[in-house]
Amino acid sequence: MLEVGHRLFRFPGGLKLEHHKRESLVEPLLRLPLPEHLYLPLVQHQGPAGQLLVTPGQTVLKGQPLSRARSDREVPIHAPSSGRVVGQRRWPVSWPPGSEADCIVLETDAEEHWIERHPRPDWAAIEPAELIEMLRAGGLAGLGGAMFPTAAKLRGDWEAPGIHTLILNGSECEPWISCDESLMRGRPEAVIEGGLILARALGADEIVIGIEDLMGGVGRTLERAAAEVGGARQVRVVRVARIYPEGGERQLIQVLTGAEVPHDGLPQDLGLACLNVATAATARDIIVEGKPLIERIVTVTGPAITRPRNVIAPLGASLSELIAFAGGLKGPVERLVLGGPMSGLPLTSDRIPVIKGSNCVLALGPDDTRRSQPEMPCINCGECVRVCPASLLPQQLFLAARTEDHDETAALHLFDCIECGCCAQVCPSHIPLVDWYRHEKGLLRERGIEDGRANRARARFEAREHRLAAREDQRRRKREAREQRLIQQAAAKSEVQAALERVRARTNGPEDEQGGGTP
Structure with a gap:
């Protein structure tokens, strides 16, 4: 059995980021x-x-x-x-x-x-x-x-x-x-x-x-x-x-x-x-x-939020209502993000409702985002490989995704990518690597080339459903057999009781007739 947390280890890659919690x-x-x-x-x-x-x-x-x-x-x-x-x-x-x-x-x-x-x-x-x-x-x-x-x-x-x-x-x-x-x-x-x-x-x-x-x-x-x-x-x-x-x-x-x-x-x-x-x-x-x-x-936060805070929000409330509750915006917003700056999803509307997975709305101003730079060719510097926490080859995944070589992206374990954004953060060529990976994952799912883990999970689920159905069928058959036995036992008891009643009637009949006559 694995020991958990008694000593700590390192995962490959990763970045040290300045926190604003x-x-x-x-x-x-x-x-x-x-x-x-x-x-x-x-x-x-x-x-x-x-x-x-x-x-x-x-x-x-x-x-x-x-x-x-x-x-x-x-x-x-x-x-x-x-x-x-x-x-x-x-x-x-x-x-x-x-x-x-x-x-x-x-x-x-x-x-x-x-x-x-x-x-x-x-x-x-x-x-x-x-x-x-x-x-x-x-x-x-x-x-x-x-x-x-x-x-x-x-x-x-x-x-x-x-x-x-x-x-x-x-x-x-x-x-x-x-x-x-x-x-x-x-x-x-x-x-x-x-x-x-x-x-x-x-x-x-x-x-x-x-x-x-x-x-x-x-x-x-x-x-x-x-x-x-x-x-x-x-x-x-x-x-x-x-x-x-x-x-x-x-x-x-x-x-x-x-x-x-x-x-x-x-x-x-x-x-x-x-x-x-x-x-x-x-x-x-x-x-x-x-x-x-x-x-x-x-969490409603970011340099463009007047009073950053955590809010207990009902599901279905709009992000604009959360922002207003935090004092509104105190300046122009360059980027509105659901989640964090590294792995969050850029938003085009603040009307989006809070759902079960909504953990943060982040409002970044012009001085808080990486200026949009023209995308340059990959120079094979290897920085993306160095910081990848999943030990993938981001530059090869990018090339395969750009050419829609779906077999290659699957072979390079695209679905192991957790979309953390480390590779895009350090890329000197300003390639939006995570955007390419998300796009390719969508194409693979459309073509039925899914994550091996998802396939295994589905297979396990279907096998479990089959086992449950078989178990329920076995229980049903046992229940029906038990009910049939009870019916047969009840019928047998009824026949025995009827026979006893007939015997009793024949035995008692003459006595009743003699005892019931007029003197």
Whole structure:
């Protein structure tokens, strides 16, 4: 079994970046006033949309499901407020990037009437399979940005080796984002209890929380919370060095264990599961309070923001409303980004709504961005190779992507690229390398040449569904056989009883006739 976090290792490449987290941590964490309208995309995760449950004009309660998940790859959405469903509308969204999508438009009523909730503070007595179902019904997806359906990650492959360690990722390596640090400072007990719930669902014995070494007292805060919640023996907090992108799942695993997740493998192959600290806290809210995922903490920051801060925002609120709540803009914006400056997505509109994976809105001014430079030919300097944390060959990937040599990009493990932006940051030729990689990934997906990990995950899911169906069929046959035996036994008893009654009637008949005559 791998030892996790007892000694620290290095991943290849990476960059040391200047951090700007203090700016957004100075102001207190506040809740955004409820907007009049919320725009809720039907897809807020990696996977297909769930089945729509509401119709235009329908009145809904806070926390009421607006869609239903029919498999682990689907994630339901819930009403962040009570109100009325206006209908569906095409609206700019962040996922898929740069697109418009169908959104449920919810007119809020400011009454905040909740649906009936079913809190389960006795989660330690709940079976893992039931916990996973409750988390799926609560709409849980990864809140670290990947938005992978949590139920699918927890359920995993029943034939795989067991998970021995749950890693909670609180390292938050992007230089401007502080929503996870704000959460760990303000609700450490929720992170710990959520981690314990997830560990029970996984069958993991140990929980390791990875945080950046510059987070000050966060580590001690988490350790005190673990002692209070009752997880001190199961939970360890490990401080990792500030080297971007140590918050990447594979990079954090390598730092904590020294082991690399194979190209076509998953952390589960090493007996590990890695989830974000905000995902853990939300898991706690779903189980302990019966509160589905309807809001999240978002960092609103950047040199162009008047008062950078962290905000508790309902899903469906527009980024413009978050910016206004942070005092608005204090100067021209050169670049508006969802996420961090390294791996975030450039935005063309501030009408985009907050979704489950929205961790930060970053407003950069003209002096804070790399001036647009004309793209020059690659000079084969090798700087991109030196900083790549996934040990890829970025320049060869670029050449293959530019010529749409899909076989070559797949052979060069394009899908191992985590789009961290290190290569583009150091490129002296100003080549937008990550943009090329994202474009090529889209082309490969369109042609059905998918990530080997995705294919394996799908194969495992289909195999699991087949096993479940076979198991249910076997149970059905046993149940039917048992019912048939009971019917036969009941029929046999009826025949025996009828025969006894006939014998009794013949035996008692003459006596009755003699005794019943008139003297």
